[in-house]
Amino acid sequence: MDQVKIGRFIAACRKAGGWTQSEIAAQLGVSDKAVSKWETGKSLPDYPLLLPLCSLLKITLNELLLAERISDAEYKEKSDQILYDMIGQWLGQDQALPQRKRNHSCPVLNVSHVRKIYTEEEVKTLAVDDVSFEVEKGSFIGIMGASGCGKTTLLKLIATMDRVSEGTIEIAGQPLQALTEPQLAQFRGTHLGFIFQEYNLLDTLTLRENIALALAIRSTAPAHSQKFIEELAEKFEIAEVLDQFPYAVSGGQRQRCACARAIASHPSLILADEPTGALDSRSARQLLEMLVMLRRDYGATLLMATHDVMSASYCDRILFMRDGRIQTELERSSLSKQAYFTEILKTLTDVTERAVHGA
Numbered sequence: 001m002d003q004v005k006i007g008r009f010i011a012a013c014r015k016a017g018g019w020t021q022s023e024i025a026a027q028l029g030v031s032d033k034a035v036s037k038w039e040t041g042k043s044l045p046d047y048p049l050l051l052p053l054c055s056l057l058k059i060t061l062n063e064l065l066l067a068e069r070i071s072d073a074e075y076k077e078k079s080d081q082i083l084y085d086m087i088g089q090w091l092g093q094d095q096a097l098p099q100r101k102r103n104h105s106c107p108v109l110n111v112s113h114v115r116k117i118y119t120e121e122e123v124k125t126l127a128v129d130d131v132s133f134e135v136e137k138g139s140f141i142g143i144m145g146a147s148g149c150g151k152t153t154l155l156k157l158i159a160t161m162d163r164v165s166e167g168t169i170e171i172a173g174q175p176l177q178a179l180t181e182p183q184l185a186q187f188r189g190t191h192l193g194f195i196f197q198e199y200n201l202l203d204t205l206t207l208r209e210n211i212a213l214a215l216a217i218r219s220t221a222p223a224h225s226q227k228f229i230e231e232l233a234e235k236f237e238i239a240e241v242l243d244q245f246p247y248a249v250s251g252g253q254r255q256r257c258a259c260a261r262a263i264a265s266h267p268s269l270i271l272a273d274e275p276t277g278a279l280d281s282r283s284a285r286q287l288l289e290m291l292v293m294l295r296r297d298y299g300a301t302l303l304m305a306t307h308d309v310m311s312a313s314y315c316d317r318i319l320f321m322r323d324g325r326i327q328t329e330l331e332r333s334s335l336s337k338q339a340y341f342t343e344i345l346k347t348l349t350d351v352t353e354r355a356v357h358g359a
């Protein structure tokens with residue numbers, strides 16, 4: 001891959017579109033200097049910026065990476081190798097994962113023909129449209145899709161924070177529609193863990209107390225709780241700040257505490273909505289490693305909604321949503337991390353571009 005050539009191509013497309021470097025920088029939320037560095041081939045745009053940049057320049061991702069327009073006839077042939085090379089540079093190589101055997105017989109989560117219609121001032125919005133899928137114990141599932149495709153709505157339905165309009169959701173064999181509101185609150189405390197960006201930790205409690213609260217809901221004896229909290233704090237690298245309040249610690253430490261709290265009560269399912277959204281890339285990677293650890297060391301089952309391809313590449317299966325529906329899904333199986341990342345990026349581009357072109 002020729003970085004200088006890509007830079008020249010970006011500059012040419014920018015000029016053809018009538019953009020200045022500053023305008024592109026403002027649109028993408030980066031400095032003018034960053035755009036200048038891309039155009040001189042000194043650096044490449046960070047991967048989350050690639051799709052927005054392509055959209056501004058009215059080119060496809062493959063064209064950007066190849067640094068030339070691609071005709072329909074040569075599209076398939078040229079695209080794969082380019083992406084593969086580029087992702088290899090970002091991720092390095094790693095070993096393919098051993099094949100996980102799927103166990104369809106006892107899913108932790110069973111979502112069947114779920115619809116959610118919001119009605120506001122007589123305007124109806126179909127936010128989730130006939131979604132069905134299962135999540136088996138010990139898996140890490142991602143939900144991806146453009147903004148507004150219904151990820152958060154789906155997660156809230158599974159989180160028992162809202163009711164379905166049609167269809168059924170079962171968690172650990174329990175149909176949610178059969179539970180009253182007080183029963184749902186109890187069910188949440190014992191069966192679900194949350195790592196949500198906005199309403200994660202209670203501000204008036206220290207990190208220790210936040211974790212203890214999750215254990216109290218599960219009625220764990222206090223003496224046992226303290227020992228367990230300290231163990232979790234060591235594991236999640238928050239031991240030094242355990243008696244601080246959330247506002248006094250970093251975003252990464254808050255999210256790691258949320259992980260510790262989420263696993264403390266040994267829930268059937270942990271739900272995460274954009275857990276890395278507010279984190280810098282180092283803290284984001286650290287958090288993702290911890291999610292993997294939750295699964296490996298505690299047998300946790302995770303369902304995560306994310307926009308971020310890097311985050312999604314930690315999942316072993318990804319559901320791609322558009323217009324409230326699951327359009328397609330991707331399994332890591334025996335793919336290397338590099339090949340998996342490439343496939344996620346391509347699938348996401350495909351799902352997003354089909355949405356843009358109304359297919």
Ligand SMILES: Nc1ncnc2c1ncn2[C@@H]1O[C@H](COP(=O)(O)OP(=O)(O)OP(=O)(O)O)[C@@H](O)[C@H]1O
Binds near residue numbers: 120125126146148152
């Ligand atoms: N409380 C609500 N009342 C009415 N419409 C809603 C409500 N919540 C979400 N919607 C609509 O439902 C659709 C799906 O929204 P949702 O927040 O689930 O998407 P999303 O994929 O999570 O988006 P984002 O990634 O931006 O968070 C959107 O059209 C949204 O405007």
